[in-house]
Amino acid sequence: MRTVGEMRARRLWKLSVFEHLSSTNEYLRHLAESGAPEGTVIIAREQTAGKGRFGRRWASPKGGAWFSVLLRPPIPVEQAGCIAIVMAVSLARALRERWSVPVGVKWPNDLYVRERKLGGILIELSSSPRKIEWLIAGIGINVNNILPQETSVPATSLSCELGRVIDLEEFFDVALHALARDYERFLTEGFEFAREEWSRLSVLPAHIIVESSAERFSADVLGLSPLGKLIVRIGETVRELASEEVTLCQRQPS
């Protein structure tokens, strides 16, 4: 028997599928600005200008799962950082349960399998001073596609991990069901469940090198804040990192 939560989870999404788009995030942004409802999902079989954080290129050939979901969460804008975590944890758990692949999460937005990047989440939003007008979660997961060669971290796909082709329609069913369930859970229960799950699934090492446009330093990872920020210690100072870039590398032994 399905619970009421599960039934609502299936109803949240309204899907449109395209053969080619430049970027599902870009396409959905126009719809969001014209008033499209929460739950609108855009899927592209192939993207010609897929993008990652900081406008980096996201390779999106046929065979992968490239999609964007539109949310209008009734939460303060300061909590928006929680959504990437909720979604990363939700996808990691769903893929583990369905395909038994050991998917981990790397703060703030990546999915990893055994030190290889499986996918990522790009959050874009528009807000007025107190309210999120729209939030787009763009999700890219390597499923059956050919992998890009020149990436900063080696890539992997579900089909590489499993040694067989995955049914992409089933992938979307599993992923969208989990995302709806955990998004609704976040809205009703708050962030704590995802924060706990994050600690179990995080692949960040204890010592990291942090890079931003202005600085580069090494730090110890202490945990995740109630707003989805990464809490680190730099020498004697404790700091919360929001959008700076965190690179997954061990500190050199001194």
Ligand code: ATP
């Ligand atoms: P990094 O992935 O280097 O740790 P990041 O997660 O902050 O950093 P993003 O901007 O979020 O990087 O993601 C874009 C990066 O992902 C690109 O610079 C490229 O190295 C890599 N990349 C691009 N396409 C793919 C893909 N299909 N699969 C895996 N990695 C990809």
Ligand code: BTN
């Ligand atoms: C990352 O930088 O790790 C996140 C990559 C997000 C890629 C997805 S693919 C669907 C959506 N459309 C885009 O142009 N980017 C996101």
